[in-house]
Amino acid sequence: xxxxVEMNNIRKSFPGVVACDDITFxxxxxxxxxxxxxxGAGKSTLMNIxxxxxxxxxxxxLLRGKKVNIANPNVANNLGIGMVHQHxxxxxxxxxxxxxxxxxxxxRALMVDTRSASARIExxxxxxxxxxxxxxxxxxxxxxxxxxxxxxxxxxxDAEILIFDEPTAVLTPQEVQDLIKIMHxxxxxxxxxxxxxxxxxxxxxxxxRCTVIRWGKVVGTVNVSDTSxxxxxxxxxxxxxxxxxxxxxxxxAEEILKIENxxxxxxxxxxxxxxxSLGVRCGEIVGLAGVDGNGQTELVETIIxxxxxxxxxxxxxxxxISSLSTRKRIETGMAHIPEDRHKHGLxxxxxxxxxxxxxxxxxxxxxxxxxxxxxxxxxxAEKVINDFDVRSGQGVEASARSLSGGNQQKAIVGRExxxxxxxxxxxxxxxxxxxxxxxxxxxxxLEQRDQGKAVFMISLELDExxxxxxxxxxxxxxxxxxxxxxxxxxxxxxxxMMAGGKRGAVA
Amino acid sequence: MSVFAVILGLIAGAILMIATGNNPLDGFxxxxxxxxxxIERVGNTLATATPLIFAGLSVAxxxxxxxxxxxxxxxxxxxxxxxxxxxxxxxxxxxxxxxVIIIAxxxxxxxxxxxxxxxxxxxxxxxxxxxxxxxxxxxxIIFYIVxxxxxxxxxxxxxxxxxxxxxxxxxxxTSLFSGSFINLGFFLAIIVVVISAFILERTTLxxxxxxxxxxxxxxxAAGINxxxxxxxxxxxxxxLAGLGGATFYVGFASNMQIGVLPAQGFDGIAVALLxxxxxxxxxxxxxxxxxxxxxxxxxxxxxxIPPEIADTIIxxxxxxxxxxxxxxxxxxxxLKFNRDNLLRRKxxxxxxVEAGGDQ
Numbered sequence: 119x120x121x122x123v124e125m126n127n128i129r130k131s132f133p134g135v136v137a138c139d140d141i142t143f144x145x146x147x148x149x150x151x152x153x154x155x156x157x158g159a160g161k162s163t164l165m166n167i168x169x170x171x172x173x174x175x176x177x178x179x180l181l182r183g184k185k186v187n188i189a190n191p192n193v194a195n196n197l198g199i200g201m202v203h204q205h206x207x208x209x210x211x212x213x214x215x216x217x218x219x220x221x222x223x224x225x226r227a228l229m230v231d232t233r234s235a236s237a238r239i240e241x242x243x244x245x246x247x248x249x250x251x252x253x254x255x256x257x258x259x260x261x262x263x264x265x266x267x268x269x270x271x272x273x274x275x276d277a278e279i280l281i282f283d284e285p286t287a288v289l290t291p292q293e294v295q296d297l298i299k300i301m302h303x304x305x306x307x308x309x310x311x312x313x314x315x316x317x318x319x320x321x322x323x324x325x326x327r328c329t330v331i332r333w334g335k336v337v338g339t340v341n342v343s344d345t346s347x348x349x350x351x352x353x354x355x356x357x358x359x360x361x362x363x364x365x366x367x368x369x370x371a372e373e374i375l376k377i378e379n380x381x382x383x384x385x386x387x388x389x390x391x392x393x394x395s396l397g398v399r400c401g402e403i404v405g406l407a408g409v410d411g412n413g414q415t416e417l418v419e420t421i422i423x424x425x426x427x428x429x430x431x432x433x434x435x436x437x438x439i440s441s442l443s444t445r446k447r448i449e450t451g452m453a454h455i456p457e458d459r460h461k462h463g464l465x466x467x468x469x470x471x472x473x474x475x476x477x478x479x480x481x482x483x484x485x486x487x488x489x490x491x492x493x494x495x496x497x498x499a500e501k502v503i504n505d506f507d508v509r510s511g512q513g514v515e516a517s518a519r520s521l522s523g524g525n526q527q528k529a530i531v532g533r534e535x536x537x538x539x540x541x542x543x544x545x546x547x548x549x550x551x552x553x554x555x556x557x558x559x560x561x562x563x564l565e566q567r568d569q570g571k572a573v574f575m576i577s578l579e580l581d582e583x584x585x586x587x588x589x590x591x592x593x594x595x596x597x598x599x600x601x602x603x604x605x606x607x608x609x610x611x612x613x614x615m616m617a618g619g620k621r622g623a624v625a
Numbered sequence: 626m627s628v629f630a631v632i633l634g635l636i637a638g639a640i641l642m643i644a645t646g647n648n649p650l651d652g653f654x655x656x657x658x659x660x661x662x663x664i665e666r667v668g669n670t671l672a673t674a675t676p677l678i679f680a681g682l683s684v685a686x687x688x689x690x691x692x693x694x695x696x697x698x699x700x701x702x703x704x705x706x707x708x709x710x711x712x713x714x715x716x717x718x719x720x721x722x723x724x725v726i727i728i729a730x731x732x733x734x735x736x737x738x739x740x741x742x743x744x745x746x747x748x749x750x751x752x753x754x755x756x757x758x759x760x761x762x763x764x765x766i767i768f769y770i771v772x773x774x775x776x777x778x779x780x781x782x783x784x785x786x787x788x789x790x791x792x793x794x795x796x797x798x799t800s801l802f803s804g805s806f807i808n809l810g811f812f813l814a815i816i817v818v819v820i821s822a823f824i825l826e827r828t829t830l831x832x833x834x835x836x837x838x839x840x841x842x843x844x845x846a847a848g849i850n851x852x853x854x855x856x857x858x859x860x861x862x863x864x865l866a867g868l869g870g871a872t873f874y875v876g877f878a879s880n881m882q883i884g885v886l887p888a889q890g891f892d893g894i895a896v897a898l899l900x901x902x903x904x905x906x907x908x909x910x911x912x913x914x915x916x917x918x919x920x921x922x923x924x925x926x927x928x929x930i931p932p933e934i935a936d937t938i939i940x941x942x943x944x945x946x947x948x949x950x951x952x953x954x955x956x957x958x959x960l961k962f963n964r965d966n967l968l969r970r971k972x973x974x975x976x977x978v979e980a981g982g983d984q
Contacts, residue, residue: 424845424846444847444848445848447848463843463846464840466839476836476844485828490827
């Protein structure tokens with residue numbers, strides 16, 4: 119079959135790292151080609167080179183057999199390359215049409231001719247089954263719809279090679295199904311798709327071929343029909359991966375965290391969380407599922423005491439903690455694995471040992487009379503990094519910044535579990551980690567549960583929620599949609615709830 | 626890197642001296658000789674450095690907590706005013722009087738600077754703006770209080786001279802340094818440097834302050850009271866500058882003039898920068914600046930080099946210290962570039978050898 123994209127021996131280095139090392143990547147016309155790799159493997163860098171955002175240090179790019187120099191994204195557009203970024207680039211108070219024509223507005227008699235543009239968008243939308251209203255404002259439409267607007271933007275510019283960067287990260291499972299349908303429509307109309315992802319299941323569902331990248335190098339290109347999830351995972355990680363957690367039955371005991379009619383304003387002053395009630399018991403993992411931005415941040419910040427509730431109360435061990443300081447809550451037995459480990463989890467300029475005492479530096483035996491006992495702190499840190507398998511070049515005296523993401527996260531998990539909490543609030547505990555670290559952290563969370571501790575896990579990864587949780591709560595638009603037992607539900611039901619459908623409405 | 630900045634600054638100074646038609650070796654010889662040639666000059670260098678040590682510590686301490694204290698000058702004025710007012714009002718034995726003066730200057734500076742800290746903590750008012758405003762408030766307070774209550778016998782624009790009992794100058798020290806104006810403030814400075822280093826490295830207070838400075842979000846999430854630390858950090862910075870004010874107005878000088886913001890308050894920023902915000906680094910940087918300030922007059926007397934050259938050297942060093950991060954980064958890049966070139970050349974050579982072997 120005819121090759122449409124050829125990237126030969128591409129090398130790109132940034133200060134300190136080689137993101138792409140001699141990568142050769144070939145895409146056939148009319149296929150869906152997945153680009154698989156862990157975070158930081160170099161797949162986004164490679165696509166940014168193809169889209170003209172970066173320039174390669176070495177190697178060349180051939181489009182339809184002709185050598186091209188893609189100096190910037192405009193060149194890429196003219197060559198028929200379009201990209202849907204992970205974070206959409208849309209103007210929120212513009213209509214769909216205005217967003218799509220931005221930069222290439224059709225002019226008639228000194229006026230922007232939105233009418234003919236609208237007609238064409240309507241036409242494209244119908245042809246590819248996108249179901250987009252050209253007159254709707256972006257701020258009024260769902261995330262899935264916004265993604266389809268991004269797709270229309272590419273089609274409107276006559277793109278033939280469509281790059282999707284982690285397109286399913288922000289979608290509910292049903293929206294993912296719709297997207298897969300759309301991708302097939304696009305292929306039928308003669309387009310070519312490059313799909314950047316780290317989700318194996320999607321590749322199996324939609325792609326024709328898959329190129330796996332690890333540490334900036336190509337591991338191989340395979341036909342999806344000849345491979346399996348296990349084989350792809352092994353290629354991606356470089357070793358066999360356990361898919362099954364050894365999860366024993368939960369023995370939930372008394373309720374430790376009780377959230378009662380909680381309402382919280384978000385940063386814009388709107389109610390981000392509305393009348394939310396939920397309980398978490400000792401010895402169970404409660405997972406909170408929901409699409410990003412539906413009130414999870416407000417909920418977590420209020421639980422740990424960084425945000426004041428508008429209404430409602432939070433009880434920990436029967437004690438009303440709604441107006442206590444963060445420190446008092448920690449002392450009552452709450453631990454927190456934050457969503458953003460660089461912003462809320464670690465002090466990157468502190469050493470590992472300094473980070474490991476962030477929550478207990480002020481009491482004995484870590485300090486005495488206001489003086490820190492560095493010998494004890496050192497010994498404590500040694501113990502924690504051994505127990506939690508934190509690997510660092512210079513041991514506990516390395517700066518936290520120098521650790522890899524997985525080891526940073528393990529250090530945080532170690533610190534939080536080491537404090538022997540009764541309740542662990544884990545937000546996106548495995549975000550951006552490689553498969554090995556994910557396995558490890560999942561085991562640790564289960565271990566907490568089995569020791570009779572409570573775990574409240576907030577995650578955007580539905581797989582993680584389904585694998586780990588004993589009960590699953592679903593949040594949509596700041597409201598609790600419902601709580602279901604993990605053993606009695608499936609991805610489909612949770613997906614519908616994540617889109618706001620009440621339980622029971624699902625037949 | 627600071628040493629690097631100093632060397633580059635001196636080179637820039639040398640280039641200027643050559644450009645003005647002078648011999649830089651002579652220039653530097655007299656510049657440093659002027660600061661160090663005899664015991665009196667050494668004493669003067671240390672005396673000049675004393676307020677700079679305090680001002681530098683003040684900026685450095687606040688900076689560790691992520692705050693930029695530009696209010697050193699105002700805090701020095703308030704500390705100096707407290708010291709002068711007590712020195713002129715009370716007639717106590719010297720040890721008691723000096724102890725009270727020092728404590729008053731410390732408290733005055735601390736209270737003065739905690740106000741911007743409070744504004745920052747409660748209303749998120751940027752401390753750069755509020756400390757600059759506080760400088761001018763202090764300036765006008767001095768303008769009012771000194772002529773009103775402590776007017777000197779001859780001039781409206783300065784206070785009375787403080788009595789000998791209220792001065793940090795002591796006869797034995799003056800005679801030890803053969804008539805220099807070195808005073809007890811220098812020893813106070815050493816003590817305060819030691820205490821600052823101890824607080825920052827060994828105590829939970831220092832740990833908290835630095836945690837807030839490096840990442841206030843993570844500190845807050847870990848239960849550290851960020852606002853309390855912001856206020857505390859500003860208060861400590863103000864106390865340090867206040868002490869600097871006491872050593873300046875009742876040690877280095879012996880009265881207060883109205884209508885002047887002490888330049889040391891701002892020079893403290895440069896001292897902290899060159900000293901990389903570490904207490905002993907600040908100490909060394911202040912002494913170095915003391916040498917240049919003391920020696921520039923001598924250099925001017927002995928050569929045709931204008932004293933402004935010394936100021937230019939200081940300014941250049943500040944520039945290089947400020948851009949040291951940039952230098953560091955480019956230094957790495959340069960090393961890497963050379964290494965890569967070397968590797969490439971080797972690879973090429975080995976390839977050529979192989980190709981040669983085939984023929």
